Amino acid sequence: MGKRPILASSCAAAASAAEARYRIDRPIEETRRTTVIALDGGAAKINAGAARSASERVRFVTAASPTACGETRPLVEDSDLVILVATSELQSSTASSLGRVCENTGVPVFGLVVGRPLERASAVSALRGQTNMLVASETPSDLADILSDLRA
Amino acid sequence: MLTHANNELLTRTGPGTAMGDLFRRYWLPALLSEELPENDCPPVRVKLLSERMIAFRDSEGRYGLIDEFCAHRGASLWFGRNELGGLRCAYHGFKFDVTGQCVEIPSEPEGSTFCNRVKLTAYPLVKVGDVLWTYMGPPEHKPPLPEFEFVTVAPEQTYTSKRWQECNWLQAFEGGIDSSHVSFLHSAGLRHDPLFKGSKGNEYNLKDLRPHFEVVENDGGLFVAAGRNADEGHYYWRVTPWVMPNFTMVPPRADHPVHGHLWVPIDDENCWVFTFDYHPTRPLTDAERQAMIDGHGVHCEYVPGTYRPLANKDNDYLIDREAQRRGETFSGVKGIAIQDASVQESMGPIVDRTKERLVATDAGIVKARHMLRNAALALRENGAVPPGVDPAHHRVRSFAIVLPRDQAFTEVTDEVAVARPGVAHVSV
Numbered sequence: 001m002g003k004r005p006i007l008a009s010s011c012a013a014a015a016s017a018a019e020a021r022y023r024i025d026r027p028i029e030e031t032r033r034t035t036v037i038a039l040d041g042g043a044a045k046i047n048a049g050a051a052r053s054a055s056e057r058v059r060f061v062t063a064a065s066p067t068a069c070g071e072t073r074p075l076v077e078d079s080d081l082v083i084l085v086a087t088s089e090l091q092s093s094t095a096s097s098l099g100r101v102c103e104n105t106g107v108p109v110f111g112l113v114v115g116r117p118l119e120r121a122s123a124v125s126a127l128r129g130q131t132n133m134l135v136a137s138e139t140p141s142d143l144a145d146i147l148s149d150l151r152a
Numbered sequence: 153m154l155t156h157a158n159n160e161l162l163t164r165t166g167p168g169t170a171m172g173d174l175f176r177r178y179w180l181p182a183l184l185s186e187e188l189p190e191n192d193c194p195p196v197r198v199k200l201l202s203e204r205m206i207a208f209r210d211s212e213g214r215y216g217l218i219d220e221f222c223a224h225r226g227a228s229l230w231f232g233r234n235e236l237g238g239l240r241c242a243y244h245g246f247k248f249d250v251t252g253q254c255v256e257i258p259s260e261p262e263g264s265t266f267c268n269r270v271k272l273t274a275y276p277l278v279k280v281g282d283v284l285w286t287y288m289g290p291p292e293h294k295p296p297l298p299e300f301e302f303v304t305v306a307p308e309q310t311y312t313s314k315r316w317q318e319c320n321w322l323q324a325f326e327g328g329i330d331s332s333h334v335s336f337l338h339s340a341g342l343r344h345d346p347l348f349k350g351s352k353g354n355e356y357n358l359k360d361l362r363p364h365f366e367v368v369e370n371d372g373g374l375f376v377a378a379g380r381n382a383d384e385g386h387y388y389w390r391v392t393p394w395v396m397p398n399f400t401m402v403p404p405r406a407d408h409p410v411h412g413h414l415w416v417p418i419d420d421e422n423c424w425v426f427t428f429d430y431h432p433t434r435p436l437t438d439a440e441r442q443a444m445i446d447g448h449g450v451h452c453e454y455v456p457g458t459y460r461p462l463a464n465k466d467n468d469y470l471i472d473r474e475a476q477r478r479g480e481t482f483s484g485v486k487g488i489a490i491q492d493a494s495v496q497e498s499m500g501p502i503v504d505r506t507k508e509r510l511v512a513t514d515a516g517i518v519k520a521r522h523m524l525r526n527a528a529l530a531l532r533e534n535g536a537v538p539p540g541v542d543p544a545h546h547r548v549r550s551f552a553i554v555l556p557r558d559q560a561f562t563e564v565t566d567e568v569a570v571a572r573p574g575v576a577h578v579s580v
Contacts, residue, residue, distance in 0.1 A: 012465035012498065015318070017421070020500045028153075028509055081512065110512040117368075117562065125560055128364065128379075133512040135519060136368040136562070142519065149518045150510050151153050 031057060034152035035079040036143070037072060038062040039094050042087030046114055050143040058152050066097035073101050081152060083110045084127060085143060088119040092126040099130030108132050114140050154505035154521065162524055163320045163502050165417040166202035170528040175201055175397060176289035177531065177538055179298045181414050181426040182217060182277060183207055183284045184314055192234045201288060202419040206230055207277060208250070211237045215277035216250025217286050223254060223270050248272055280304075282312040283426065299543040300399065301571035302412070302428040310430035311409075311444045313451045316460050317493050320502040321398065321423040322521075325415040327492045328400030329392060329516045331378040335361050337491050340481045342405075345488070347429070347440065347449030351405035353552050353580040356380045356388035367516045368562055372396060372545025373523065375569070376516040377561050382554045388580060389561045393548045393569060394516075396540030397524060401550040402450065404579035407431075409440060410550060411450045421501035424459075427451055427489065432549075433576045452489040461490055469494040547571040551578040 009019055036058060038044040047060045054060070063069045076082050082102060086095070090113075102109045111131035113123045116138060124136050135142060146152075154162070165172040180200060187196050188209040195208035197220060204220040206229045220228055222241040231242040238255050240247040246267075247256035252274030254267040275286045276294070281303025287294050302310050317324050327333065335357060342354040360380035364387070368375045373394040382388035390403035401412030414426040427450050429436070436444075447453035453462040463470040469485045471494075476484035485494045510518065523539070530536035539545065551568045555561060568578040 012468045012494065015465055015497050015500055017501050020504070023504075028507055108512045110515065121560060121562070124366075124562070125558060128366070128560070129557065131364070132362070133365045133515045134367070135515050136366065137519070138369060142522070145522045146515065146518055149153055149521070150512070150514075 028151065030055075031080045031150065031152045033079050034058045034081045034083065034147065034150075035072075035075045036060045036083045036085060036147070037075075037098065038064065039069075039084055039086045039098060040064050040089035040091070042089045042114070043085040046085055046087070046140045046143055049140060050147060053144050054147050055152065058147055063098060064094060065091075066093050069094060069097035069101055072098070076102055076107055077105055079107050081110060081150065082107050083112060083143070083146065083152075084131060085112050085114070086123045086127060087113070088115045088123060090123040090126055092122070095123075095126035095130055102130065110146070111135070112137065112143055112146065114138065114142070153508045153510060156506050158521075158525060159502070159505040161528065162521060163322050164420055165321065166420065170532050171524070172201055173289075174524070174528040174531055174538055175417065176287075177293060177295070177541055178289075178397060179278075179285040179287050179295065180398075180416055181283045181314070181424070182286040182416075184312060184426075185279050185282050185284055188215065188284065195230055195232060195234055195239055197228075197230050199418050200286070201417055203288070205275070206232070206239065207284070208232075208234050208239050210234070210239075210250055214250045215279065215284060216248075216252070216274060217277040218248060218250070218252040218274040219272040222246055223248075223272055224257075246270070250274070250277075281310060282307070293537075295541045296543050299546040300395075301432065301547065301549065302430040304571075304573075305430050305432060306435070308435035309432070310428065311436060311441055312426060312428045313444065314424050314426045314459055315452050315454070315489060315493070316418075316458075317423050317425050317497065318421070318465060318501070319423065319497045319499065320420055321415050321417040323496050323499055323503050324423050324425060324492075325398055325400070326517050326520070327496055328402075328413055328415065329374070329376045329394050329520055330514070331365065331376060331390065331392060331516070332363070332513045334378075335363075337482055337495065338488050340479065341488050341491075344480070345448055346443045347408050347411075348405050351408070351580065353388055353390070353405050356382050356580075357390075360388075365513055365515065366561070367519050369519075369523075370548075370565070372540045372542070372548065373399075374516065374519060375562070375565065379561070385557055386554050387557055388552070388554050390550075390552050391561055391565070391569065392550055394520060395545050395548060396527060396538060399540070399546070401548070403550040403552040404577050405552065406579055408579075409436060410577050410579070412550065413450070425489070425493075432571070433574060447487060447489075450488050452487055452493075461493060463487070463490045463494075465494075465497055549577055552580045553578050554580055
């Protein structure tokens with residue numbers, strides 16, 4: 001049986017503002033590469049808006065057809081995170097093609113569907129099986145927020 | 153990750169802050185009704201949103217929440233005498249009613265009206281369910297009273313507790329919309345806790361540690377959903393509603409009571425966690441109620457005579473490494489509430505979110521933060537009424553359901569995520 005801690009910094013009481021001064025202050029590593037793939041025309045416009053404030057580590061591409069999706073495989077494999085952006089214009093065949101591209105790459109896939117609830121429903125369904133996390137929103141600026149908060 | 157400025161914006165709730173203004177547009181839980189059990193009972197100190205107040209129940213049963221300090225010389229009214237329709241300062245006898253109005257200054261000459269011009273800040277304090285709620289905002293914007301189902305069902309169907317959590321409200325609240333930690337931090341509780349065990353959903357929970365998450369806006373806030381593999385071709389969905397700014401509800405398990413929380417800032421480094429458990433269609437059994445009192449489920453045991461958890465940071469949360477090794481707990485800390493409190497308090501009084509490294513499954517937290525920020529700024533800039541003020545937004549339920557993989561959980565929310573009196577919750 002070990003000794004019980006007695007120092008302020010060696011027990012749960014260390015969760016104080018004073019002890020916070022001693023936390024190691026080293027910059028957090030940023031995401032190496034994030035790829036944001038717009039899956040339809042509406043999504044391409046959302047991408048264009050987010051691209052204005054995004055870091056250079058984020059690349060924005062449009063793959064609005066199954067053929068175009070197939071060409072994104074090298075980009076997906078070279079990413080830490082893939083974000084799929086869609087709107088009510090999404091074709092389900094595009095979503096499933098992109099899903100096959102991402103399959104077995106080990107890269108987390110985040111989906112963002114922008115639109116009013118009834119209009120976006122089919123896009124949400126189409127992306128459900130292709131993503132680890134899916135956000136359904138009416139707010140196009142969510143993409144910029146997500147990129148920023150995930151350090152992309 | 154948040155910028156320093158946004159972290160400050162979201163975590164500071166004192167007077168004059170943007171988030172403080174936002175909170176001041178909602179009815180907030182101030183006390184449990186058990187804290188003022190009878191007329192003329194002792195007053196209770198209350199600090200909310202960094203304002204110190206005193207709560208009392210006068211001779212006619214009216215509740216008051218007024219500035220803690222006497223208008224005369226600033227003595228605490230906690231020492232006051234609660235008698236004959238008001239709270240009398242123990243120092244010189246100034247007496248105040250539940251509206252904060254001074255009604256008597258014994259040292260003034262007979263016939264003096266001076267006391268009419270002495271008034272303390274006062275906020276309404278109203279009993280709804282087992283909770284005393286206050287509204288600390290502009291009187292002209294006072295919304296209708298809260299209609300969360302846990303306070304509208306019959307008393308025998310509901311139980312509410314509260315506990316002090318020693319950290320900022322936001323990091324406590326964020327645990328309430330973070331479904332991905334349940335399969336780890338709370339995993340053992342699903343097997344053993346009397347208020348959780350025996351649900352088919354628990355099996356799905358424990359089998360699939362990589363759920364698919366969905367975050368969907370609704371009128372009052374969000375639905376945060378976790379879909380896990382269930383039987384062939386189906387997802388087991390657990391759907392957590394968040395009603396802005398601070399109400400979350402845990403999806404139910406089997407026919408157990410359903411529970412949730414309201415996360416209330418005391419000041420910027422402390423919060424109250426009001427925790428409720430209720431059943432929409434039947435009284436709680438004696439065993440269920442006793443389990444809640446004993447600290448099972450999402451409740452906790454207390455330091456006797458207080459609302460401080462018995463397991464707290466001064467005793468390392470009574471961590472038991474042997475129980476951890478045996479698999480009885482994941483972290484060595486016992487109980488859902490204290491498991492959450494221990495890790496959230498360990499982050500510091502206000503976690504430095506500039507140093508976070510969020511992952512995709514944190515999208516609910518990302519989205520909630522931006523909704524809070526946007527609502528606070530819209531209120532400040534345009535006076536926009538924030539989501540969650542309308543009582544219609546309160547009539548929401550969590551749910552757990554098995555659906556075919558190609559069916560969206562949002563297809564059933566109109567039916568199962570709405571509180572309907574006498575209708576059972578949807579659970580697995």
